[in-house]
Amino acid sequence: MNRRLLGLAALAAGPVVVLGLFFVLPVTGMVSRGFFVDGQFAPGAVWEVLTRPRVARVLAFTVGSATAGTVLSLLLGLPAAYVLSRLELPGRRVVRALLLVPFVLPTIVVGVAFRQLLGEGGPLGFLGWEQTPVAIVLGLAFFNASVVIRTVGAAWESLDPRPGEAAAALGATPVQVLRTVTWPALRSSVVSSASVVFLFCATAFGIVLTLGGLRHATVETEIYLLTTNLYDLPAAAALSVLQLVVVVVLLAVTARFRTTSAAVQRRPFVPRRPARHDAPALLATALLLLYVAAPLVTLVSGSLRVGGEWSLGNYRALTTTGEYASLPVPVTEALATSLRTAVDATWMAVGVGLLLAVVVTRRSRSTAERRLRSGLDGLFMLPLGVSAVTLGFGLLVTLDSGVLDLRNSPLLVPIAQALVALPLVVRTLVPVLAGIDDRQRQAAASLGAGAWRTLLTVDVPVVWKPLLAACGFAFAVSLGEFGATAFLAREGAPTLPVVIFRLLGLPGAMNYGMALAASVVLAVTTAAVMLVVERLRVPSMGAL
Amino acid sequence: MKFLPISLRGTRRATTALAALTVLTGASLAGCSLVGGDSGSEGDAAKEVVLVTHDSFSLPDEVVAQFEEEHDIKLVVRGSGDAGALSAKLGLTAAKPIGDVAFGIDNTFASRTLDDGVFAEHSVELPPGAEEYALEEGGDRLVPVDTGHVCVNVDKAWFDKEGVAPPVTLADLTKAPYKDLMVVPSAASSSPGMAFLLTTHAAFGDDWKGYWEDLLDNGVKIVDGWSDAYYADFTAGGEAGKRPIVLSYDSSPAFTLDDDGESTTEALLETCFRQVEYAGVLEGAANPEAAELVLEFLLSEEVQSALPTSMYVYPVADATEIPDEWAAWAPSPTDPFVVPPDTIAEQRDTWLKEWTDLATR
Numbered sequence: 001m002n003r004r005l006l007g008l009a010a011l012a013a014g015p016v017v018v019l020g021l022f023f024v025l026p027v028t029g030m031v032s033r034g035f036f037v038d039g040q041f042a043p044g045a046v047w048e049v050l051t052r053p054r055v056a057r058v059l060a061f062t063v064g065s066a067t068a069g070t071v072l073s074l075l076l077g078l079p080a081a082y083v084l085s086r087l088e089l090p091g092r093r094v095v096r097a098l099l100l101v102p103f104v105l106p107t108i109v110v111g112v113a114f115r116q117l118l119g120e121g122g123p124l125g126f127l128g129w130e131q132t133p134v135a136i137v138l139g140l141a142f143f144n145a146s147v148v149i150r151t152v153g154a155a156w157e158s159l160d161p162r163p164g165e166a167a168a169a170l171g172a173t174p175v176q177v178l179r180t181v182t183w184p185a186l187r188s189s190v191v192s193s194a195s196v197v198f199l200f201c202a203t204a205f206g207i208v209l210t211l212g213g214l215r216h217a218t219v220e221t222e223i224y225l226l227t228t229n230l231y232d233l234p235a236a237a238a239l240s241v242l243q244l245v246v247v248v249v250l251l252a253v254t255a256r257f258r259t260t261s262a263a264v265q266r267r268p269f270v271p272r273r274p275a276r277h278d279a280p281a282l283l284a285t286a287l288l289l290l291y292v293a294a295p296l297v298t299l300v301s302g303s304l305r306v307g308g309e310w311s312l313g314n315y316r317a318l319t320t321t322g323e324y325a326s327l328p329v330p331v332t333e334a335l336a337t338s339l340r341t342a343v344d345a346t347w348m349a350v351g352v353g354l355l356l357a358v359v360v361t362r363r364s365r366s367t368a369e370r371r372l373r374s375g376l377d378g379l380f381m382l383p384l385g386v387s388a389v390t391l392g393f394g395l396l397v398t399l400d401s402g403v404l405d406l407r408n409s410p411l412l413v414p415i416a417q418a419l420v421a422l423p424l425v426v427r428t429l430v431p432v433l434a435g436i437d438d439r440q441r442q443a444a445a446s447l448g449a450g451a452w453r454t455l456l457t458v459d460v461p462v463v464w465k466p467l468l469a470a471c472g473f474a475f476a477v478s479l480g481e482f483g484a485t486a487f488l489a490r491e492g493a494p495t496l497p498v499v500i501f502r503l504l505g506l507p508g509a510m511n512y513g514m515a516l517a518a519s520v521v522l523a524v525t526t527a528a529v530m531l532v533v534e535r536l537r538v539p540s541m542g543a544l
Numbered sequence: 545m546k547f548l549p550i551s552l553r554g555t556r557r558a559t560t561a562l563a564a565l566t567v568l569t570g571a572s573l574a575g576c577s578l579v580g581g582d583s584g585s586e587g588d589a590a591k592e593v594v595l596v597t598h599d600s601f602s603l604p605d606e607v608v609a610q611f612e613e614e615h616d617i618k619l620v621v622r623g624s625g626d627a628g629a630l631s632a633k634l635g636l637t638a639a640k641p642i643g644d645v646a647f648g649i650d651n652t653f654a655s656r657t658l659d660d661g662v663f664a665e666h667s668v669e670l671p672p673g674a675e676e677y678a679l680e681e682g683g684d685r686l687v688p689v690d691t692g693h694v695c696v697n698v699d700k701a702w703f704d705k706e707g708v709a710p711p712v713t714l715a716d717l718t719k720a721p722y723k724d725l726m727v728v729p730s731a732a733s734s735s736p737g738m739a740f741l742l743t744t745h746a747a748f749g750d751d752w753k754g755y756w757e758d759l760l761d762n763g764v765k766i767v768d769g770w771s772d773a774y775y776a777d778f779t780a781g782g783e784a785g786k787r788p789i790v791l792s793y794d795s796s797p798a799f800t801l802d803d804d805g806e807s808t809t810e811a812l813l814e815t816c817f818r819q820v821e822y823a824g825v826l827e828g829a830a831n832p833e834a835a836e837l838v839l840e841f842l843l844s845e846e847v848q849s850a851l852p853t854s855m856y857v858y859p860v861a862d863a864t865e866i867p868d869e870w871a872a873w874a875p876s877p878t879d880p881f882v883v884p885p886d887t888i889a890e891q892r893d894t895w896l897k898e899w900t901d902l903a904t905r
Contacts, residue, residue, distance in 0.1 A: 111772065112782075230892065487629060507781075
């Protein structure tokens with residue numbers, strides 16, 4: 001039709017092929033196993049599963065708990081995003097880095113830490129929340145509030161404060177400024193982060209099992225049980241399809257809220273000192289810190305106990321393969337593997353994500369084109385909403401011949417992790433890129449700037465910080481990823497979360513102590529990476 | 545609108561440039577990251593043999609090195625997931641196996657994988673003592689490698705302190721003195737939990753539901769997995785645990801030694817269910833001869849004697865020495881409960897559903 005569209009199609013081709021090969025094909029392959037019984041197409045079995053009363057119950061609980069988890073994550077995360085991106089506070093960067101730590105902790109470790117707080121013998125045991133939906137929702141928010149802080153914080157930080165200041169100078173109250181100036185500019189990123197958090201909550205696996213006990217099953221836990229334990233592939237396929245439908249509906253709904261983000265003037269911004277009206281937000285942030293810190297303190301103090309005394313013994317043991325050499329590699333080596341894997345997952349996710357973000361944010365010239373872009377945008381959110389079990393096994397049953405026999409490729413793990421990180425990358429970049437007024441690019445071009453110059457002066461200054469945030473996010477996701485990683489074959493090179501899981505599966509105080517110490521190392525590594533990312537944030541290159 | 549063509553050209557070039565930049569960055573990073581670099585696995589196929597197993601597989605480096613040197617072959621170990629995930633994975637890839645030999649299929653999953661045609665016949669001879677653990681059906685395809693028992697464990701120290709006699713039998717667990725004292729992992733999400741469900745079947749036959757109702761009335765707590773039960777709820781596992789009775793293994797007491805070298809916990813040997821792990825040559829393996837060498841290796845004295853410390857399980861070969869702590873504190877039950885693998889395969893679904901209904905009533 002024209003070169004513009006061809007160019008964009010070429011740009012979109014890479015991400016689409018990646019997604020098709022490593023996501024659509026495996027998931028379709030796995031689901032179709034359930035639809036075919038002995039080579040015959042037999043959708044009856046799948047349909048029968050969907051009519052079971054248990055399935056309706058499981059679906060209702062999944063949607064309900066994920067909604068509650070998302071709401072709580074927003075309630076906790078939004079004030080903190082404001083405080084940490086707009087206010088001049090001592091230790092702001094450290095706090096921001098620390099708040100991302102829960103996101104990467106292995107769920108099994110957090111689960112045990114939470115249970116030590118909420119359990120029968122714990123300090124909060126009197127609340128009677130153990131094995132209730134309340135515990136599940138608290139756990140979900142613990143993991144996901146940081147997603148809100150990151151994605152919304154990144155957008156908030158690059159927001160021009162002058163319209164708000166002008167409104168305030170004209171007599172608007174803080175609430176009015178929030179409602180009429182800030183909210184319209186942030187809505188897109190808030191909705192984005194909410195949809196990501198919802199998907200994370202709806203597919204949460206370990207935390208639901210650990211904190212909910214067996215009374216509360218979600219679609220994700222059911223798929224795991226049906227596939228690995230009962231080998232009931234039709235039932236697993238039915239639930240996978242159900243999961244997909246829910247996710248697609250969710251994405252369709254959120255897309256409506258996302259599209260109409262107004263172009264925002266952005267400029268470098270100096271955080272200001274807290275004022276009196278910031279008190280509620282500061283209080284909420286303090287509360288969040290306390291909430292995040294409590295299980296972490298339990299974890300750290302546990303890692304420093306050996307035989308009822310304070311000791312660094314657990315940490316010293318990390319360079320060994322355990323008291324009885326029961327680990328395939330020392331914990332330090334697993335950490336190295338994790339870091340290398342994370343580097344790979346990060347460049348994959350950010351490379352594909354950036355291409356995609358550029359494609360979906362360029363201005364559309366027709367309704368059909370806009371729909372296509374919106375559909376593309378939604379398509380890349382799917383990996384978050386689909387069971388790691390279905391994807392993991394799907395990769396094994398489909399990528400099994402010729403050049404595509406990647407089942408044992410060392411790159412399969414980072415690829416799977418990149419798929420999980422990709423939606424976060426896209427959701428971090430898209431609101432920012434969409435907020436750039438296309439007229440700025442036009443103006444730059446008409447003033448004689450070449451393509452590079454336009455890119456450097458218009459896009460890069462605005463995207464720079466969110467891009468770093470996205471890199472950090474992808475890295476963190478990869479470091480903490482356990483679900484898909486655990487299903488894929490690896491050769492003598494397990495990642496740190498896998499080793500922690502292994503240690504927690506063995507009796508003996510030493511193994512338990514090492515698992516806690518290894519979790520602290522994982523947490524510290526993540527925080528360190530996040531801090532470096534914060535440091536890298538060079539002062540903006542000066543917009544226009 | 546006058547400026548449109550100019551801006552369009554600029555935009556398109558910008559996006560192309562961005563794409564090129566991304567690809568370049570990606571490619572350069574791929575060289576630096578070692579995961580992309582060390583793909584040494586794609587070597588000479590005849591020179592390596594691939595062992596597919598679960599996450600708990602582990603052997604001392606020197607034992608593996610000795611095997612590799614002796615047969616001039618590289619042993620590639622691909623371990624991931626638990627026993628359930630392993631058997632599902634093998635079943636799904638039955639036509640195109642992901643390795644030459646598999647280890648870690650236990651007696652609760654053996655029947656299913658055999659039915660799926662995952663394993664080929666072998667001609668390996670079992671060491672003395674191992675015969676006892678061989679499968680009646682499928683013994684020509686799967687060899688037993690290790691064994692262990694899922695048993696109720698008690699915190700002796702806690703019972704001593706409270707002046708209460710610890711329970712001995714399964715029936716004791718439903719009695720008043722032990723109300724609210726027991727924690728077990730769920731049969732739905734954990735393999736020892738499933739083993740305990742099978743234990744109650746073997747012990748009580750058709751009355752198993754009645755037994756579970758009594759257990760639940762007596763306040764048994766059901767949690768997600770073994771780690772949860774042992775480390776968060778068991779008094780001898782974590783500092784915050786409140787329950788002195790837990791479902792664990794017969795070997796667990798060997799890991800709860802106090803300062804005097806005595807175990808503070810004990811496995812109740814009348815409550816045990818036998819688990820056996822098997823290995824077999826995969827049907828359609830690229831290197832079946834080497835796969836048999838691996839089976840022989842797993843049954844060799846070197847591996848058998850390394851099993852307790854490396855994988856926390858007992859060897860199947862009689863002549864194997866076991867560690868002193870195990871001999872002293874982790875005796876095996878003489879007459880454990882057993883359910884035939886084919887019965888497990890047939891009934892797993894039904895029993896689990898009935899159990900879930902009971903437990904979540």
